[in-house]
Amino acid sequence: MTLIAPHITAFLQQRLPVERRASVNTCDSYAYAFKLLFTYASRRLKVPPSQLHLEQLDPDLIVGFLNYLETERHNGPSSRNTRLAAIKSFMHFMEYRAPTALEHIRRVLAVPSKKADARLVKHLTIEEMQCILDAPVPNRRDGVRDRAMLHLCFAAGLRVSELVGLRLDNVQLGPHPSVLVHGKGRRERCLPLWRETTSALRAWMAVRGQAPFPELFLNARGEPMSRAGFEYILRKHARTAASRCPSLNNRRVSPHLLRHTCALRILEATQDLRKVSLWLGHAHMQTTEIYTRADPSVKLEALEAVTPPTLRSGRFKATDALIASLTPSTVMQRRRHQT
Structure with a gap:
C-alpha cells in the first residue's frame, strides 16, 4: 500500500511549480481539487485524509467523487472535468514513483471526461x-x-x-x-x-x-x-x-x-x-x-456569398381522404356544421 500524503506534497510543491512551472492559479486550483477529493474519500472510507492510500482511490471512488461534485456541489461538466484533469495529472506523476501500482493508475486514467454543451459565449452590447x-x-x-x-x-x-x-x-x-x-x-x-x-x-x-x-x-x-x-x-x-x-x-x-x-x-x-x-x-x-x-x-457574410436554390412554386394537394379531412378549411367547415 502506498501512503498518498508524501506524494501529493511532492506533486504540489515540486512537480507543479518547479518542474512544470505551473502558475500560482494552477497550483491553487489543483490543491483545491485534492482538498475536495480527500475530504470526500475520508468521509466515504472512514479514514483520516493523512492516512489515505493510493490504492484506495480506485475508479469507483473517483467516479463517485465526480458525481458528488455535480449532484451535491452543483458543479457543471467543465468544473467536473477540471477536477478530473488534476487527478489524472497526479496519477501520471505517480507512474514512475509507484511502479507497483501501474495497473491501478491506468484504470484511474481510463475514467472518461464528461462532454459539455457547446453554448454560445455571452457578451455585452x-x-x-x-x-x-x-x-x-x-x-x-x-x-x-x-x-x-x-x-x-x-x-x-x-x-x-x-x-x-x-x-x-x-x-x-x-x-x-x-x-x-x-x-x-x-x-x-x-x-x-x-x-x-x-x-x-x-x-x-x-x-x-x-x-x-x-x-x-x-x-x-x-x-x-x-x-x-x-x-x-x-x-x-x-x-x-x-x-x-x-x-x-x-x-x-x-x-x-x-x-x-x-x-x-x-x-x-x-x-x-x-x-x-x-x-x-x-x-x-x-x-x-x-x-x-x-x-x-x-x-x-456566408449567407450573402451563397446563391440559394430556387423554390418551385405550387400548392399541396391531398390525395387521400384522411389527409384531405385534416386541411384547415375542411376542419373549420366541419365545426360550423356542428354548431
Missing part, C-alpha cells in the same frame, strides 16, 4: 459596456482606480488574474502606450492601449501614490488588489449601470464577460480570428473559434 465603464465616479481615489481597471480589463481582454497581477513596470505610457501581459502557460503578450484607456491609467497613477508593492492596482488598504476584490467592484458598478441600462438587471456581469465582449468587438472590427487569438493570448486557435459561433456577422 456596446451600450451595456459603455454604461458600466461610465459607472465609476472619478472625483474620488477609488473611482479613478475603478475606472482605470474597468477600461483596461475590457480594452485588453484580460483575465482577472492577468489584471490583478499587472505591475507598474508592465505599463508603458510613453509615445506608444502599451501593456505587457503575463498570461496563462507563462505566455507574454504586448498590447497597445486606446487613448481613453491611457488617460484612465494616467489619472490612476497620478493618485496611486507610493506603496511597498509593485502591483499596479491597490485596494483600500493599500495592498495588491485580489480577484475577489475586483469581482466585487465590477458587480457594484454593474448594479449602478443597471439604473441607466435596464437590460443589465438580468445579467450576471463577470470579468470574463468583459473579456468575451472585447473579443467579439475585435472580431467584428477585423474579421480576422487570428488577431483575436493573439489579442486574447490563446494557445490554440480552436479556443478562439467559439467567437465565430456568437458573431452573426460571420454567418451573414
Whole structure:
C-alpha cells in the first residue's frame, strides 16, 4: 500500500511549480481539487485524509467523487472535468514513483471526461459596456482606480488574474502606450492601449501614490488588489449601470464577460480570428473559434456569398381522404356544421 500524503506534497510543491512551472492559479486550483477529493474519500472510507492510500482511490471512488461534485456541489461538466484533469495529472506523476501500482493508475486514467454543451459565449452590447465603464465616479481615489481597471480589463481582454497581477513596470505610457501581459502557460503578450484607456491609467497613477508593492492596482488598504476584490467592484458598478441600462438587471456581469465582449468587438472590427487569438493570448486557435459561433456577422457574410436554390412554386394537394379531412378549411367547415 502506498501512503498518498508524501506524494501529493511532492506533486504540489515540486512537480507543479518547479518542474512544470505551473502558475500560482494552477497550483491553487489543483490543491483545491485534492482538498475536495480527500475530504470526500475520508468521509466515504472512514479514514483520516493523512492516512489515505493510493490504492484506495480506485475508479469507483473517483467516479463517485465526480458525481458528488455535480449532484451535491452543483458543479457543471467543465468544473467536473477540471477536477478530473488534476487527478489524472497526479496519477501520471505517480507512474514512475509507484511502479507497483501501474495497473491501478491506468484504470484511474481510463475514467472518461464528461462532454459539455457547446453554448454560445455571452457578451455585452456596446451600450451595456459603455454604461458600466461610465459607472465609476472619478472625483474620488477609488473611482479613478475603478475606472482605470474597468477600461483596461475590457480594452485588453484580460483575465482577472492577468489584471490583478499587472505591475507598474508592465505599463508603458510613453509615445506608444502599451501593456505587457503575463498570461496563462507563462505566455507574454504586448498590447497597445486606446487613448481613453491611457488617460484612465494616467489619472490612476497620478493618485496611486507610493506603496511597498509593485502591483499596479491597490485596494483600500493599500495592498495588491485580489480577484475577489475586483469581482466585487465590477458587480457594484454593474448594479449602478443597471439604473441607466435596464437590460443589465438580468445579467450576471463577470470579468470574463468583459473579456468575451472585447473579443467579439475585435472580431467584428477585423474579421480576422487570428488577431483575436493573439489579442486574447490563446494557445490554440480552436479556443478562439467559439467567437465565430456568437458573431452573426460571420454567418451573414456566408449567407450573402451563397446563391440559394430556387423554390418551385405550387400548392399541396391531398390525395387521400384522411389527409384531405385534416386541411384547415375542411376542419373549420366541419365545426360550423356542428354548431
